[in-house]
Amino acid sequence: MKELIIILMSAVLVDNYVLNKFLGICPFLGVSKKSDQAVGMGVSVIFVMLVATAATWPIQTYLLNPNGLGYLQTIVFILVIAALVQFVEIFLKKFIPALHKSLGVYLPLITTNCAVLGVTINNITDEYNFIQSMVSSLGCGLGFLLAMWIFAGIRNRLEESDAPECFKGMPITLVAASIVSVAFMGFGGIIDKLFA
Amino acid sequence: MTDVIITAALVVAGLGLACSLLLVLASHFMGVKTNPVEGEVRDCLPGANCGACGFSGCDAYAKALAENPETPANLCRPGGEATVNAICEILGVEAEAAEPLTAFVHCGGDCNKQVYKEIYQGLNSCAAAKMLYGGKGACLYGCLGCGDCATVCEHDAICIVNGVAKVDPRKCGACGLCVAKCPNHLISLVPKAEKAVITCSNHEKGAVVRKECQNGCIGCMKCQKNCPAEAIKVENFLATVDYEKCIGCGKCVSDCPVGCLEMLKA
Numbered sequence: 305m306k307e308l309i310i311i312l313m314s315a316v317l318v319d320n321y322v323l324n325k326f327l328g329i330c331p332f333l334g335v336s337k338k339s340d341q342a343v344g345m346g347v348s349v350i351f352v353m354l355v356a357t358a359a360t361w362p363i364q365t366y367l368l369n370p371n372g373l374g375y376l377q378t379i380v381f382i383l384v385i386a387a388l389v390q391f392v393e394i395f396l397k398k399f400i401p402a403l404h405k406s407l408g409v410y411l412p413l414i415t416t417n418c419a420v421l422g423v424t425i426n427n428i429t430d431e432y433n434f435i436q437s438m439v440s441s442l443g444c445g446l447g448f449l450l451a452m453w454i455f456a457g458i459r460n461r462l463e464e465s466d467a468p469e470c471f472k473g474m475p476i477t478l479v480a481a482s483i484v485s486v487a488f489m490g491f492g493g494i495i496d497k498l499f500a
Numbered sequence: 501m502t503d504v505i506i507t508a509a510l511v512v513a514g515l516g517l518a519c520s521l522l523l524v525l526a527s528h529f530m531g532v533k534t535n536p537v538e539g540e541v542r543d544c545l546p547g548a549n550c551g552a553c554g555f556s557g558c559d560a561y562a563k564a565l566a567e568n569p570e571t572p573a574n575l576c577r578p579g580g581e582a583t584v585n586a587i588c589e590i591l592g593v594e595a596e597a598a599e600p601l602t603a604f605v606h607c608g609g610d611c612n613k614q615v616y617k618e619i620y621q622g623l624n625s626c627a628a629a630k631m632l633y634g635g636k637g638a639c640l641y642g643c644l645g646c647g648d649c650a651t652v653c654e655h656d657a658i659c660i661v662n663g664v665a666k667v668d669p670r671k672c673g674a675c676g677l678c679v680a681k682c683p684n685h686l687i688s689l690v691p692k693a694e695k696a697v698i699t700c701s702n703h704e705k706g707a708v709v710r711k712e713c714q715n716g717c718i719g720c721m722k723c724q725k726n727c728p729a730e731a732i733k734v735e736n737f738l739a740t741v742d743y744e745k746c747i748g749c750g751k752c753v754s755d756c757p758v759g760c761l762e763m764l765k766a
Contacts, residue, residue: 363515371507380515387519391526398530405559 308439310499311432315443317491321419322451323484328419332452333477335410342456345410346449350442352414353423355392356385357441360424361434381424389415419448455484537590538566544586545576548654550675552577565591574598578655578673600692602669603657603678607643607686608699608760610662613714614639630683638712641702643686649678669765690764695746696732696753700760703736717760723752 321327328349335345360381368374393411396404404411414420423444427437458480467476542562549557553575555564564571565587573587573595580600588595620629620636626644634640643664650658650665657671658678667678669692679687686701698717702709706718719737731745732752739752739761753761 367511367515371511372504373508373511376508376512380512383512383516383519387523390523394523394526394530397532401532 306499308436310495311436311440312443312446313498314495315440316447316450317488318495319444320447320451320488321422321444322448323481323488325422327422328417328448331410331413331417332448332455333481336452336456336459339453339456339460341410342452343449344406344408346445346452348410348414349417349419349448350445352385352389352392352411352417353420353441353445354438355388356381356420356424357427357437359384359388361427361437364428365434377425377428378421381421385420385424386415419444451484451488455481458484535563535566538562540590541565541587544579544583544590546578546583546673548578548673548675550578550654550673550677552673552675569593577601578675601674601689602672602692602764603649603667603674603676603687604669604690604697604764605643605649605658605665605667605682605687606698606701607641607664607684608715608762609637609639609642609713610664610715612662614642614663615712627683635684639702639709639716641684641686641700641704642713644684648681648683649687652677652681691743693743693764694748695743695764696741696748696750696761697764698739698741698761700738703738705737709737715758715760718758720757722755722757723761726755727752 315321319325322329322332331345331349336342363380363384364374364377368376368380389411393404396411423441427440430440432440459477462476462480465476471479539562542559545558545562547558549559551557553561555561555575561571561575565573569591573591573593574584575598576583576587577598577600584595584598615638616636617638618633618636620632622628622632624646626635626646626648629635629644629646635642635644637644645660645663645665647658647660647665650660654675654677655671655673657668657673658665659668660666665678665687667687672692674689674692676689679685679689684701690697700709700713700715700717702713702716704712704716706720709716709718717738719734719739721734723732723739724734728749728751729745729747731742731747732739733742734740741761748763750763753763
């Protein structure tokens with residue numbers, strides 16, 4: 305149990321996918337203008353990460369590894385994730401139209417989100433078992449949501465701030481992103497100390 | 501060597517087949533059939549979801565148009581004539597475009613003209629400011645300047661200039677969200693045309709108004725007497741313009757001694 309909590313917490317805070325591993329930067333910069341959209345995107349990413357891990361982990365363990373086909377990981381995972389996202393979209397449209405509407409364009413966007421592919425591949429590289437993989441995916445998703453949410457708040461303030469002319473727009477956004485990333489570095493040693 | 505290639509190809513092909521089968525089955529059993537007309541109509545609508553048409557959003561209006569032929573096709577105000585024409589073309593009906601409207605704030609008491617009775621440092625919301633002695637201005641009818649209307653505006657058409665909300669008619673979609681929001685009921689929808697509009701909502705007598713705001717209507721009736729089209733009436737010490745009669749000559753604007761009438765810049 306303790307191990308699972310360590311995996312979860314380090315995925316959320318220390319190895320944050322956006323701010324520490326620089327995966328999923330595109331939605332991080334693209335969809336963080338409004339906090340409600342950012343949270344919507346974050347929640348959809350959590351959902352897809354969990355579903356994707358639940359599908360790709362058994363495929364890797366029971367299909368690719370026994371046949372010595374580990375090198376097909378990337379192409380197979382992309383295929384499976386793309387199909388899953390499409391399936392989830394059809395499912396939501398039929399049974400939970402309200403959620404489908406609020407997720408809108410973000411759902412298909414997640415198909416090409418490198419954070420989702422990154423999580424599934426990292427779960428295999430870190431040699432997690434199925435439960436650990438699921439917890440790690442949940443943590444990564446939560447970390448993504450946290451980063452999106454915090455950054456959306458910061459961008460809200462940035463819009464009202466009086467930035468120098470040459471910094472306005474994207475430059476100041478990137479500077480702010482780097483400072484948030486530095487702030488997350490502060491969590492570096494926290495997990496080992498917490499559970500020591 | 502060949503069997504390695506064959507296994508790899510088989511595994512990937514098998515997974516691909518399984519995925520496509522899943523999707524085919526899913527779309528067969530769970531696919532939602534949408535009326536193609538609805539999609540086409542939806543594409544014509546601006547997508548602001550403002551609710552000016554009386555439906556909960558653009559999707560709901562498109563659905564109503566596609567399913568019920570009796571739904572009027574000219575309800576979308578933000579889209580204007582172009583949208584109405586596009587919808588009519590798809591549905592094969594005829595409808596006249598609604599007269600374009602714009603929201604207008606009937607208060608011109610900016611920070612140079614209004615007399616302030618208090619310094620308000622509370623929550624930045626008109627509704628909250630009004631609860632504290634009716635706002636910071638001496639005039640209880642005027643713009644509170646905290647921008648509740650600007651917050652609610654879907655079209656980014658309202659901004660606070662010198663402490664008074666101003667609507668940009670070019671951006672305004674006339675959805676009426678700000679009209680409903682303003683706690684002092686200062687905003688109304690007026691025709692988007694060069695006509696006279698009153699920039700005051702104060703019903704007090706002239707002497708009282710003068711002490712509260714330099715811009716206030718004192719009810720002198722000069723505009724009512726001089727209007728060639730008889731479009732202005734002064735009721736309860738406040739001029740009101742009948743936009744159907746107004747010919748946009750601008751006489752009242754130049755006549756008004758306090759300058760509380762202006763021509764709408766459409």
